[in-house]
Amino acid sequence: ALAQPFSENQLTTAQRLMDQALESDLGYEIVESLTTEVGPRLAGTEAESRARDWAIAMLKAQGFENVRNEPFPVPLWVRGVETAAITSPYPQPLAITALGGSSSTGPDGVEAEIVAFKDLASVEALPDGSLKGKIIFIDEPMTRTQDGSGYGVAVRKRRTTAYEGVRLGAVAALIRSVGTSTHRFAHTGQMQRLTEGEREGVPTAALSAPDADQLTRSLKRGQPVRVKMVLTPETLPPSESGNVIGEIVGSEKPEEIILVGAHLDSWDLGTGAVDDGAGVGIVTAAARLVAAENPKRTIRVVLFGAEEVGLVGAKAYAEQHWDDLDNHMLAAESDFGAGRIWRFETRVHESKLETAQAIGNAMRGIGVGPGPNTAYGGPDLTYVRAAGVPVVTLKQDGLDYFDLHHTPNDTFDKIDPADMAQNVAAYAAFIYLASEVDAHFRGDEE
Amino acid sequence: ALAQPFSENQLTTAQRLMDQALESDLGYEIVESLTTEVGPRLAGTEAESRARDWAIAMLKAQGFENVRNEPFPVPLWVRGVETAAITSPYPQPLAITALGGSSSTGPDGVEAEIVAFKDLASVEALPDGSLKGKIIFIDEPMTRTQDGSGYGVAVRKRRTTAYEGVRLGAVAALIRSVGTSTHRFAHTGQMQRLTEGEREGVPTAALSAPDADQLTRSLKRGQPVRVKMVLTPETLPPSESGNVIGEIVGSEKPEEIILVGAHLDSWDLGTGAVDDGAGVGIVTAAARLVAAENPKRTIRVVLFGAEEVGLVGAKAYAEQHWDDLDNHMLAAESDFGAGRIWRFETRVHESKLETAQAIGNAMRGIGVGPGPNTAYGGPDLTYVRAAGVPVVTLKQDGLDYFDLHHTPNDTFDKIDPADMAQNVAAYAAFIYLASEVDAHFRGDEE
Ligand SMILES: [Zn+2]
Ligand SMILES: [Zn+2]
Ligand SMILES: [Zn+2]
Numbered sequence: 072a073l074a075q076p077f078s079e080n081q082l083t084t085a086q087r088l089m090d091q092a093l094e095s096d097l098g099y100e101i102v103e104s105l106t107t108e109v110g111p112r113l114a115g116t117e118a119e120s121r122a123r124d125w126a127i128a129m130l131k132a133q134g135f136e137n138v139r140n141e142p143f144p145v146p147l148w149v150r151g152v153e154t155a156a157i158t159s160p161y162p163q164p165l166a167i168t169a170l171g172g173s174s175s176t177g178p179d180g181v182e183a184e185i186v187a188f189k190d191l192a193s194v195e196a197l198p199d200g201s202l203k204g205k206i207i208f209i210d211e212p213m214t215r216t217q218d219g220s221g222y223g224v225a226v227r228k229r230r231t232t233a234y235e236g237v238r239l240g241a242v243a244a245l246i247r248s249v250g251t252s253t254h255r256f257a258h259t260g261q262m263q264r265l266t267e268g269e270r271e272g273v274p275t276a277a278l279s280a281p282d283a284d285q286l287t288r289s290l291k292r293g294q295p296v297r298v299k300m301v302l303t304p305e306t307l308p309p310s311e312s313g314n315v316i317g318e319i320v321g322s323e324k325p326e327e328i329i330l331v332g333a334h335l336d337s338w339d340l341g342t343g344a345v346d347d348g349a350g351v352g353i354v355t356a357a358a359r360l361v362a363a364e365n366p367k368r369t370i371r372v373v374l375f376g377a378e379e380v381g382l383v384g385a386k387a388y389a390e391q392h393w394d395d396l397d398n399h400m401l402a403a404e405s406d407f408g409a410g411r412i413w414r415f416e417t418r419v420h421e422s423k424l425e426t427a428q429a430i431g432n433a434m435r436g437i438g439v440g441p442g443p444n445t446a447y448g449g450p451d452l453t454y455v456r457a458a459g460v461p462v463v464t465l466k467q468d469g470l471d472y473f474d475l476h477h478t479p480n481d482t483f484d485k486i487d488p489a490d491m492a493q494n495v496a497a498y499a500a501f502i503y504l505a506s507e508v509d510a511h512f513r514g515d516e517e
Numbered sequence: 518a519l520a521q522p523f524s525e526n527q528l529t530t531a532q533r534l535m536d537q538a539l540e541s542d543l544g545y546e547i548v549e550s551l552t553t554e555v556g557p558r559l560a561g562t563e564a565e566s567r568a569r570d571w572a573i574a575m576l577k578a579q580g581f582e583n584v585r586n587e588p589f590p591v592p593l594w595v596r597g598v599e600t601a602a603i604t605s606p607y608p609q610p611l612a613i614t615a616l617g618g619s620s621s622t623g624p625d626g627v628e629a630e631i632v633a634f635k636d637l638a639s640v641e642a643l644p645d646g647s648l649k650g651k652i653i654f655i656d657e658p659m660t661r662t663q664d665g666s667g668y669g670v671a672v673r674k675r676r677t678t679a680y681e682g683v684r685l686g687a688v689a690a691l692i693r694s695v696g697t698s699t700h701r702f703a704h705t706g707q708m709q710r711l712t713e714g715e716r717e718g719v720p721t722a723a724l725s726a727p728d729a730d731q732l733t734r735s736l737k738r739g740q741p742v743r744v745k746m747v748l749t750p751e752t753l754p755p756s757e758s759g760n761v762i763g764e765i766v767g768s769e770k771p772e773e774i775i776l777v778g779a780h781l782d783s784w785d786l787g788t789g790a791v792d793d794g795a796g797v798g799i800v801t802a803a804a805r806l807v808a809a810e811n812p813k814r815t816i817r818v819v820l821f822g823a824e825e826v827g828l829v830g831a832k833a834y835a836e837q838h839w840d841d842l843d844n845h846m847l848a849a850e851s852d853f854g855a856g857r858i859w860r861f862e863t864r865v866h867e868s869k870l871e872t873a874q875a876i877g878n879a880m881r882g883i884g885v886g887p888g889p890n891t892a893y894g895g896p897d898l899t900y901v902r903a904a905g906v907p908v909v910t911l912k913q914d915g916l917d918y919f920d921l922h923h924t925p926n927d928t929f930d931k932i933d934p935a936d937m938a939q940n941v942a943a944y945a946a947f948i949y950l951a952s953e954v955d956a957h958f959r960g961d962e963e
């Protein structure tokens with residue numbers, strides 16, 4: 072075995088940081104402030120711009136250095152009317168919400184017969200033009216798991232059903248929400264983005280789980296079921312977003328960066344509490360705690376803009392910092408709610424694995440176990456990870472996350488302050504030890 | 518002690534009925550049919566009329582006799598647009614729903630400063646005209662209890678805030694929902710009805726609990742908080758409702774009636790599953806089971822119309838059957854959701870108490886304990902109870918009932934079929950034994 076990479080002194084400091092974090096409400100107070108004083112903050116809107124103003128003021132108030140906004144352009148899509156109803160044989164309203172990027176039905180809506188499918192694969196198997204004039208309904212549920220692994224499977228229908236609708240000649244589409252809530256909330260989320268010259272999809276909305284069940288029960292009774300949908304979202308001219316950054320400049324190696332991120336934007340339906348106000352509170356409060364230890368490396372907090380609408384801020388960050396990515400020693404993003412961290416995952420060079428794992432070992436006392444070396448790092452690290460930046464995931468318990476995710480019910484009251492504090496504790500230990508360790512996590516030491 | 522009023526044979530039959538009920542899904546299937554094939558059914562609307570057609574067909578299909586609709590006039594109020602938003606200092610939407618009977622703000626809405634109160638009593642204590650141009654906000658929570666006793670306390674603000682608003686010169690009012698849900702559902706419900714010549718209240722809506730919390734957090738930050746509300750409900754010309762009745766005519770004392778009721782109407786937001794589709798399923802399925810035993814007295818199932826909008830069907834029933842109320846031996850209504858029955862309460866003459874309690878004793882094996890002799894009987898029995906009809910309450914566990922009550926989330930998926938079957942079992946035992954027992958429950962045997 073390798074030698075323990077941390078001194079007794081460093082481990083004692085990490086423990087003290089965790090103890091302090093568990094006694095502190097700072098992370099919780101930051102998410103309270105963001106969700107109350109800004110609320111929903113859809114990418115490219117005036118509300119997201121207010122969130123950046125809030126973030127800059129908050130980071131300055133917390134003593135961060137080099138606080139700035141790094142702007143970038145972003146597509147802008149805004150929600151309009153969204154109603155649906157069974158028109159026959161059992162007339163009644165249905166609870167829906169438009170998917171991000173959906174086209175409009177126009178104010179008069181569309182009314183057509185529903186054709187139901189158990190999953191996206193069944194729709195993809197159909198020949199072109201075979202659902203002319205129909206409304207597609209995909210009643211594919213999402214599996215609830217602690218690690219969120221059901222999401223990747225279920226989300227494919229959110230991304231592509233609208234375009235399948237065009238191929239098949241359908242007039243609109245409804246999907247069972249990508250989410251695990253049994254309550255009457257439809258979950259929104261972004262469709263796959265069109266590239267230049269591609270044809271927009273059919274108007275597409277998500278049904279709440281109870282409404283998907285209701286539609287299925289109606290269909291089981293054997294008569295044709297007709298639904299009317301009115302969706303009037305608009306795609307507006309491109310707007311501006313930005314990544315808000317604050318730093319604790321390193322005392323010994325200021326050019327070397329430990330990046331901790333979260334995303335500042337949210338969907339428009341809730342107030343973006345667990346997605347991702349929690350992450351903003353967690354990484355900011357943790358970095359703030361570590362500041363007092365005068366860390367050797369620079370701690371960079373990045374509050375990404377426009378994550379929800381297609382990782383636009385993540386891409387802008389990677390482009391804007393492309394020449395400096397070799398200086399990004401290690402990166403982590405908190406974007407999986409406010410549940411307790413239970414596992415420390417890494418994605419570092421094999422030769423640095425034990426060193427990286429030693430960081431996680433310091434968190435055993437607060438309930439964090441060892442994880443694999445295949446960490447994802449977080450959605451906003453997609454591009455920097457692809458460019459070779461080593462990442463870690465402080466994996467949260469996500470059993471309930473998709474009950475709230477992208478619904479009106481994602482509000483501050485759902486966050487447990489004790490769970491928030493445990494997250495801050497783990498991030499504080501991570502940030503501090505990553506800034507102190509005398510190693511890189513790539514294969515070659517530059 | 519009195520002699521056991523039931524023979525061994527009768528008790529065996531009651532037990533067999535309970536066993537059958539526990540094996541049967543009939544109650545569950547009835548509420549599935551109602552909530553799917555009719556859905557929401559607001560009093561006085563075309564949807565409530567469809568519910569009556571459904572009920573008549575269903576009762577006939579289940580073999581009931583004398584199936585009929587007993588019509589009566591009903592006021593008609595329908596929901597319109599209902600939106601609200603904080604306009605300053607923290608602009609963001611709020612989730613609200615108009616209270617039944619609310620006046621309209623007009624399509625342009627009203628925008629004013631919020632003045633918050635912890636409860637209705639604080640508002641009632643204010644001098645006339647002291648909230649000129651303001652929006653009243655009452656953030657009074659409801660206490661969660663198994664027996665629903667928190668409701669009576671909390672509901673007073675739903676009934677009278679709109680009229681307090683007029684007295685105080687306010688332009689509108691918001692109340693924290695009368696309900697226990699922590700999710701983002703606002704709970705509707707009827708305001709106190711005006712009598713001829715009274716002035717209508719200010720436009721009044723309920724906020725979901727997370728939104729009431731959000732408004733309170735906004736106010737705590739110290740700046741004046743302004744809210745815009747748009748409510749466009751309409752009071753239309755009076756319409757028609759009706760009580761749907763089906764009977765099992767008694768084999769020995771056909772003129773003596775055991776009444777079991779539930780209400781057929783629902784609020785418009787959900788599909789009226791726990792309120793009160795469950796009750797419709799429970800009493801109908803139980804009476805259906807008892808039919809096979811050829812009961813001595815007439816079992817009358819009454820599916821009341823227009824309960825939600827002020828017990829209009831209950832009053833019509835009492836008036837239309839006034840001359841026959843002495844023949845109503847015992848009555849019960851199921852209108853507290855689909856939770857398990859845990860207590861048998863009576864409201865009978867002291868001299869008949871042990872006999873009445875013996876009915877409840879037969880249900881011990883399915884988890885039903887003894888209750889007091891102060892039973893309420895159910896909302897639709899208000900007038901017949903006042904006229905002296907003895908009532909019982911088969912008390913359900915209501916711990917979760919007010920999470921769903923009067924919200925969009927009151928849907929079929931919330932009902933547990935095993936709990937429904939336990940309810941049907943208890944009602945079947947009650948109906949059967951009440952029809953067999955050789956006693957009246959009033960003081961004097963006629
Ligand atoms: Zn997120
Ligand atoms: Zn998200
Ligand atoms: Zn009711």
Ligand SMILES: [Zn+2]
Binds near residue numbers: 792825923
């Ligand atoms: Zn009700």
